[in-house]
Amino acid sequence: MLDFIKKVVLGRHPIPDKFKHSRYSELPFLAIDLEFTDLDTDKAKVTSIGWIKGQNFSINLNTAHYQVVRAKGDLKQSPVIHGLTAKEIAKGSHIKEHILQLESMVDSHVWIFHNANLDIKMISKLWKLLALPPKTVTTIDTMLLQIYVLEKSQGFIPKGGVQLSSCRKYFSLPPAPEHNALDDALATLSLLYAQLYSLNKNGHMNLIELSHTRAIQTFTLGG
Amino acid sequence: MSETAQQILDFLEQQGPFDELPTERLKEIAQNSQLIYLADENKQEMIEQYGRELFIIQSGQFAVKDCDGPIKHLSDGDYFNFPSLLDDVSYKLSIVVDSPGLILIVNHTYFTSAMDDPKFSRFFRASHNDELQNQAVTDANSMWLYKPLSEVVSKAPVTIAPTASIQSCAQKMKKHKVSSVLVMEEQKLIGIITDRDLRNRVVAEGLNIQFPVKQVMTENPAFLTNHKTIFDAVGKLNEFGINHLPVLDAVTGEAVGMITNTDISKQQRSNVLFIISDLSKSENLSELVDRSWQIPHFLSSSAKRAGDFDIAGKVLSQATDIMTRKLITFFQQKHGQAPMRYCWLVYGSQAREDQVMGSDQDNALLLERDPNEQEATYFEEMAGYVCMGLAKCGIKLCPGNIMASNPELRNSVDEAIKESERWVRSPTPKAMLHFNIFLDARAAAGDTSLFAKLQEARVPLFKKSMFLAALARQVNEESVPLSMFQKFVYVKNAEHKDSIDIKCSAVAIINSLVRLYALSEGLKMPATVARLKNISTASGLSDKDRNNLRDIWLFLNRLRWRHQLTNKVQDNLIRVSDLSSIEKHQLKAAFQAIHRAQQGAVLKFSGGIG
Numbered sequence: 001m002l003d004f005i006k007k008v009v010l011g012r013h014p015i016p017d018k019f020k021h022s023r024y025s026e027l028p029f030l031a032i033d034l035e036f037t038d039l040d041t042d043k044a045k046v047t048s049i050g051w052i053k054g055q056n057f058s059i060n061l062n063t064a065h066y067q068v069v070r071a072k073g074d075l076k077q078s079p080v081i082h083g084l085t086a087k088e089i090a091k092g093s094h095i096k097e098h099i100l101q102l103e104s105m106v107d108s109h110v111w112i113f114h115n116a117n118l119d120i121k122m123i124s125k126l127w128k129l130l131a132l133p134p135k136t137v138t139t140i141d142t143m144l145l146q147i148y149v150l151e152k153s154q155g156f157i158p159k160g161g162v163q164l165s166s167c168r169k170y171f172s173l174p175p176a177p178e179h180n181a182l183d184d185a186l187a188t189l190s191l192l193y194a195q196l197y198s199l200n201k202n203g204h205m206n207l208i209e210l211s212h213t214r215a216i217q218t219f220t221l222g223g
Numbered sequence: 224m225s226e227t228a229q230q231i232l233d234f235l236e237q238q239g240p241f242d243e244l245p246t247e248r249l250k251e252i253a254q255n256s257q258l259i260y261l262a263d264e265n266k267q268e269m270i271e272q273y274g275r276e277l278f279i280i281q282s283g284q285f286a287v288k289d290c291d292g293p294i295k296h297l298s299d300g301d302y303f304n305f306p307s308l309l310d311d312v313s314y315k316l317s318i319v320v321d322s323p324g325l326i327l328i329v330n331h332t333y334f335t336s337a338m339d340d341p342k343f344s345r346f347f348r349a350s351h352n353d354e355l356q357n358q359a360v361t362d363a364n365s366m367w368l369y370k371p372l373s374e375v376v377s378k379a380p381v382t383i384a385p386t387a388s389i390q391s392c393a394q395k396m397k398k399h400k401v402s403s404v405l406v407m408e409e410q411k412l413i414g415i416i417t418d419r420d421l422r423n424r425v426v427a428e429g430l431n432i433q434f435p436v437k438q439v440m441t442e443n444p445a446f447l448t449n450h451k452t453i454f455d456a457v458g459k460l461n462e463f464g465i466n467h468l469p470v471l472d473a474v475t476g477e478a479v480g481m482i483t484n485t486d487i488s489k490q491q492r493s494n495v496l497f498i499i500s501d502l503s504k505s506e507n508l509s510e511l512v513d514r515s516w517q518i519p520h521f522l523s524s525s526a527k528r529a530g531d532f533d534i535a536g537k538v539l540s541q542a543t544d545i546m547t548r549k550l551i552t553f554f555q556q557k558h559g560q561a562p563m564r565y566c567w568l569v570y571g572s573q574a575r576e577d578q579v580m581g582s583d584q585d586n587a588l589l590l591e592r593d594p595n596e597q598e599a600t601y602f603e604e605m606a607g608y609v610c611m612g613l614a615k616c617g618i619k620l621c622p623g624n625i626m627a628s629n630p631e632l633r634n635s636v637d638e639a640i641k642e643s644e645r646w647v648r649s650p651t652p653k654a655m656l657h658f659n660i661f662l663d664a665r666a667a668a669g670d671t672s673l674f675a676k677l678q679e680a681r682v683p684l685f686k687k688s689m690f691l692a693a694l695a696r697q698v699n700e701e702s703v704p705l706s707m708f709q710k711f712v713y714v715k716n717a718e719h720k721d722s723i724d725i726k727c728s729a730v731a732i733i734n735s736l737v738r739l740y741a742l743s744e745g746l747k748m749p750a751t752v753a754r755l756k757n758i759s760t761a762s763g764l765s766d767k768d769r770n771n772l773r774d775i776w777l778f779l780n781r782l783r784w785r786h787q788l789t790n791k792v793q794d795n796l797i798r799v800s801d802l803s804s805i806e807k808h809q810l811k812a813a814f815q816a817i818h819r820a821q822q823g824a825v826l827k828f829s830g831g832i833g
Binding site: 025050052056057058059060061062064065066172173174176177180182183186187190193194197 | 228231233234255258259262265272281283299325
């Protein structure tokens with residue numbers, strides 16, 4: 001019974017102790033975005049990946065990472081949307097390099113996504129393919145956080161209300177170019193700051209106290 | 224190697240004066256900056272951490288004190304904390320967060336190296352000094368037109384006595400290498416002789432070259448006094464179709480020099496001035512109307528550069544003056560000379576010489592004395608003819624009926640003086656609204672001495688403190704379109720949602736402010752730029768304030784003309800989306816400066832009671 005309550009309150013996996021009691025102003029964040037060839041993660045290939053780090057309501061733009069990923073096979077429509085040509089993709093680097101870099105940041109950072117499910121599924125799939133040992137990662141999903149914010153303030157979710165651009169608009173943040181992995185990651189991280197501030201103005205809240213928003217999740221990569 | 228986030232690069236590229244820097248430089252800045260979320264709760268920490276860097280607001284609203292100056296209310300696109308970087312003094316930075324938001328923090332080393340770029344540094348230095356960064360105004364190719372003749376004419380004119388022989392005159396011209404000579408009698412200018420006169424009136428006629436020059440000179444030539452501008456000279460030379468214009472001292476009447484078409488063509492680069500010479504050639508009403516209708520077309524096709532916009536208002540006002548004089552001439556050719564001396568007065572924008580397309584006519588007739596019935600009929604007909612003629616030429620009839628065709632505006636000098644006394648005795652707000660327009664006046668035709676007499680009587684009246692206090696209160700009634708957080712406030716229900724009425728909420732305020740200071744000093748000229756030039760520091764306006772107001776006025780005027788000519792409209796609703804990033808900053812700075820000047824005027828003239 002206790003386990004069940006814990007699961008409901010804390011999500012599928014408990015938040016690791018090292019993050020649980022940190023105030024969110026102290027947490028090291030890593031915002032990540034992947035662009036795919038297909039929405040079905042089983043078939044999809046990663047075309048580009050971007051991330052950026054932040055802490056204490058600051059984003060160090062020097063940590064910006066962006067790479068086009070080499071991919072074979074059918075690109076479908078997606079790379080067109082993401083502004084990549086087949087030629088650029090062919091020149092890109094192998095996804096392995098990036099996943100290995102991410103592996104080094106599983107324990108040190110809380111990972112930030114806008115719609116974590118899709119990206120985590122993809123990363124986890126690659127984790128297995130690369131035969132990396134399973135690892136648990138703590139994430140904050142700005143999309144789920146926005147659902148919480150909207151339900152609390154308006155009682156319903158307007159159509160399209162949780163798209164990244166609409167969320168930014170909600171907090172009067174400036175528009176950002178969409179469908180570029182790095183720009184989406186940066187836009188997600190600055191959105192997170194606005195969301196966290198709106199939820200608790202003095203920044204003294206712990207990550208665990210944010211659990212009720214259901215936006216804090218842990219996932220086992222490669223599990 | 225780190226990557227550049229496009230949204231940061233885009234932001235900097237749209238952000239004056241960063242937009243002046245090369246893309247490579249901007250990428251470097253974008254990669255090495257911090258993006259922070261600034262809120263009341265973390266501001267102290269942020270100030271401690273980034274107190275040495277430049278802050279650029281991306282979103283949110285903040286009240287900031289970053290130097291010895293006043294608190295600034297800032298929002299997206301605004302900068303702060305640069306004063307301490309510029310002065311290398313660590314001023315205490317304090318921030319009140321009115322609504323939290325994103326700030327781009329640019330490291331001071333990047334800021335310092337960007338300051339090597341002159342345009343970049345000019346922007347920040349000017350912002351720091353609360354000046355409008357309007358180098359372009361002084362650089363503009365038409366600013367020379369605003370120069371007074373006293374600054375241009377340096378060589379004493381070559382003169383000769385009326386009794387001297389024609390031959391000695393020609394010898395004198397040869398010796399001094401000039402093409403004209405002034406004929407002076409007892410220090411007074413009585414005539415002029417030019418190369419052309421010697422050819423046409425002497426050689427061609429086979430005249431005895433020992434005759435006195437008096438016989439062949441042009442008597443009572445057109446002239447200008449040395450406080451007039453080059454622009455006035457251009458107008459006069461063109462209007463009279465002459466090449467030489469004597470310049471006299473404004474006080475003593477002594478000849479101080481000569482200005483010629485050659486002098487002017489050396490500097491003249493703007494062809495908008497041809498409007499004036501073209502109009503002057505009209506010989507009847509229909510020709511005048513035809514040519515007048517070409518003016519908007521001509522202006523929009525030839526006024527391209529900022530400098531052209533600076534003089535467009537003057538060109539249009541001069542053109543309206545010429546139309547008026549032509550119309551009076553046409554009327555008199557038909558109905559005979561006027562039965563007494565009169566002066567055709569113009570008011571408002573035409574008087575100030577800042578007309579725009581769509582400005583309506585504001586004029587009146589000043590008469591030597593009260594007319595009898597017959598005389599009154601003559602002036603009624605003349606005024607009606609001229610006002611209707613102007614309307615045909617495209618200068619709209621005045622909806623407020625401030626026109627010479629209105630019998631109330633055809634007064635004798637004595638009556639006009641009495642009327643001014645009434646204004647000053649009871650400057651009620653309603654009365655002020657009514658007569659404000661008459662405070663910018665100029666004689667456009669007829670006997671200017673009548674107007675001079677009226678002005679003499681008015682100068683002491685308009686200096687009275689109760690009157691000035693009432694004017695100051697009125698100046699303060701209109702406010703600049705900026706919100707508390709320095710965001711533009713747009714005109715409601717305008718066709719374009721980002722419209723600002725640049726006339727009512729900016730240009731007119733400066734005109735009123737400058738009028739107030741000018742009247743308090745007893746200055747007689749109506750033009751805003753000229754008034755600014757002549758207001759003394761004793762007025763309470765410092766040299767810096769005056770220069771800044773002049774730059775702002777010219778800047779606003781440019782925006783207004785560019786709007787009218789490029790959007791092909793006659794309104795004053797400029798659209799913010801038409802402005803460049805730097806211009807938006809300049810416009811905000813201009814509005815802030817106007818607001819400060821309004822406060823200063825209220826403090827000076829009405830004891831702080833707005």
